Amino acid sequence: VAAAAAQARAAKCDLVIGLGGGSVLDTAKAVAALLTNTGNLLDYVEVAGGGQPLANPAVACIAVPTTAGTGAEVTRNSVMAVPAQKIKVSLRSAVLLPRVALVDPQLTLGLPAAITASTGMDALTQLLEPYVSPRANPLTDALVRMALPRAARSLRQAWHNGSDLAAREDMALASVCGGLALANARLGAVHGLAAVLGGSLPAAHGSICARLLPLVMSANVLALQQRTPHAPALQRYTEVAQWLTGNPHAQPADGAAWVAALATEMAIAPLAECGLTPALIPELVSKAQASSSMQGNSLPLLDNELAAILHQAL
16 A cells, blocks of 8 residues: 555646545545655554544545446545454545546446455445444434345345346446445444454454454344343344345344354365364454444453353354
């Protein structure tokens, strides 16, 4: 990212276009900001760096996603890996919001099945987590209620038949709505854990989310039942299960089982196959608790609860 910003600065660029998946879009957004904020990149990133605010507006950025997706075309953060610390962190500021998001589902028609699966599960996760977040609000609720049933009906179809434009349209909409939802209601423990796992394991972010999501759903529901049995999030997990399964009588456990079965059907590997071992778990839990995404979880999870999730994900 720093090298790209230096090259763009040398060329006196006044516009940045990101065409690609979430990493490409996040790079473009960061470069656009660094063209007008000339400090060291680590001065601005949270957790792993100084967390200083970006004082100057970014140059114009146009985001054109080719996956569905991360929703990065409509978010105000840029996620990047810090290899030295084995963690993924965010550059976060309103100035990172792209000037234009150009979303064309036809750009995703050639997406390979494996990337369809991983990015699609990320989109699904980014709809679900904001809906059960304490920061959920009428705006994000409306987006999720429209988009999550579409993702549930179309992700499997897009994976089986990548040329199905209707399914691709549903997933493109799910990606955009997920990005808007997370930007306004935050994420949760899936992304809190995925931030540290993604910095430590050679696995796609969406694949990590896919394997964590059903486990976090179950852990959150159990913790809510035990600690805050009247929390609105419990009813929301029931609604989510009904949207995912298409069964109006589904319960939260049915939703978690649906997600786990879909991840297996789409050949998303268990995290043990990606390098997760029991020895890594204590450090991963410690780092995950510091992640900003944890602030949007349905309720604070204890270290032993996060560790149990990772052990189950092996």
